[in-house]
Amino acid sequence: MKRLLTAAVLLGLLTACGKEGTPPPKGPQPSALPSYQVRSGDAVTGSATLDAARGRGKLVVGAKEDQPYLGAKDPASGVYSGFDIEIAKMVAADLGFRPDQIDFRTIASANRETALQNGQVDYYVGTYTINDNRKKLVGFAGPYFIAGQSLLVRRDEEDIKGPEDLSGKRVCSAAGSTPYQRIVKDYPKARPVAFDTYSACVDNLIGVQVDAVTTDNTILLGYAAKAPDELKLVGPLFSKEPYGIGVPRSDNALRSAVNDALQRHEQNGDWKRAYDATLGLSGVPAPEPPPIDRY
Numbered sequence: 001m002k003r004l005l006t007a008a009v010l011l012g013l014l015t016a017c018g019k020e021g022t023p024p025p026k027g028p029q030p031s032a033l034p035s036y037q038v039r040s041g042d043a044v045t046g047s048a049t050l051d052a053a054r055g056r057g058k059l060v061v062g063a064k065e066d067q068p069y070l071g072a073k074d075p076a077s078g079v080y081s082g083f084d085i086e087i088a089k090m091v092a093a094d095l096g097f098r099p100d101q102i103d104f105r106t107i108a109s110a111n112r113e114t115a116l117q118n119g120q121v122d123y124y125v126g127t128y129t130i131n132d133n134r135k136k137l138v139g140f141a142g143p144y145f146i147a148g149q150s151l152l153v154r155r156d157e158e159d160i161k162g163p164e165d166l167s168g169k170r171v172c173s174a175a176g177s178t179p180y181q182r183i184v185k186d187y188p189k190a191r192p193v194a195f196d197t198y199s200a201c202v203d204n205l206i207g208v209q210v211d212a213v214t215t216d217n218t219i220l221l222g223y224a225a226k227a228p229d230e231l232k233l234v235g236p237l238f239s240k241e242p243y244g245i246g247v248p249r250s251d252n253a254l255r256s257a258v259n260d261a262l263q264r265h266e267q268n269g270d271w272k273r274a275y276d277a278t279l280g281l282s283g284v285p286a287p288e289p290p291p292i293d294r295y
Contacts, residue, residue, distance in 0.1 A: 129241045
């Protein structure tokens with residue numbers, strides 16, 4: 001039965017396959033989420049991306065749909081929720097767009113650069129690590145959060161206590177992601193497995209098809225909180241992952257406006273309120289927002 005879990009079941013109904021007494025899944029409560037004042041977006045000029053969004057009357061924002069507390073899509077309602085979703089909303093408000101003027105679209109990790117280059121999305125918010133190679137293809141605002149790579153294993157796993165124990169182990173991550181590339185490069189004795197989504201990795205972990213899932217600790221904390229009797233995090237963080245908002249590479253006006261929005265909402269407390277209502281439900285308190293890199 002566990003092998004047949006779908007991503008939707010994993011996100012919303014994972015306790016059905018857990019042990020008796022497993023608490024129901026937690027999630028952001030709409031009443032606890034902050035609201036963001038919509039500013040006049042007319043002050044931002046020179047952005048072809050924003051001009052196109054104003055013409056269609058909505059922003060198209062790329063996101064993840066399978067990351068609890070970060071970017072999750074309710075399979076019944078189609079509503080997205082999580083810390084990254086709140087970041088996208090507060091930025092949109094500063095650009096002059098209400099929540100009902102945001103069209104969230106799920107984009108897999110491997111397709112993020114293509115989606116921005118082809119104009120499929122106006123910007124992307126979804127645990128998107130800023131690095132020099134990606135800067136050659138897209139622009140980045142932020143960072144708005146610093147995470148680190150970690151490992152998720154089954155609750156009864158005793159042999160894996162950190163990345164040094166991955167020799168011969170089947171380690172799953174998202175295709176095209178930084179964590180997958182790091183496992184391939186830095187831990188060559190591991191047996192890497194790639195899927196389009198982390199939920200597929202976690203499904204296979206619970207189904208005993210892989211031995212560990214690796215990605216940013218923020219993502220793994222969400223899954224562990226969904227199934228505390230099934231899963232646990234192990235070992236120290238073994239990377240530094242600055243999350244940024246991806247924008248079209250040539251649109252410097254948009255990148256600057258997004259940086260301004262992030263700074264404003266960090267200073268007025270919205271950033272922390274959004275964290276507390278979403279990712280903070282994992283039990284990890286809000287860190288200080290990192291300095292914005294206005295390159």
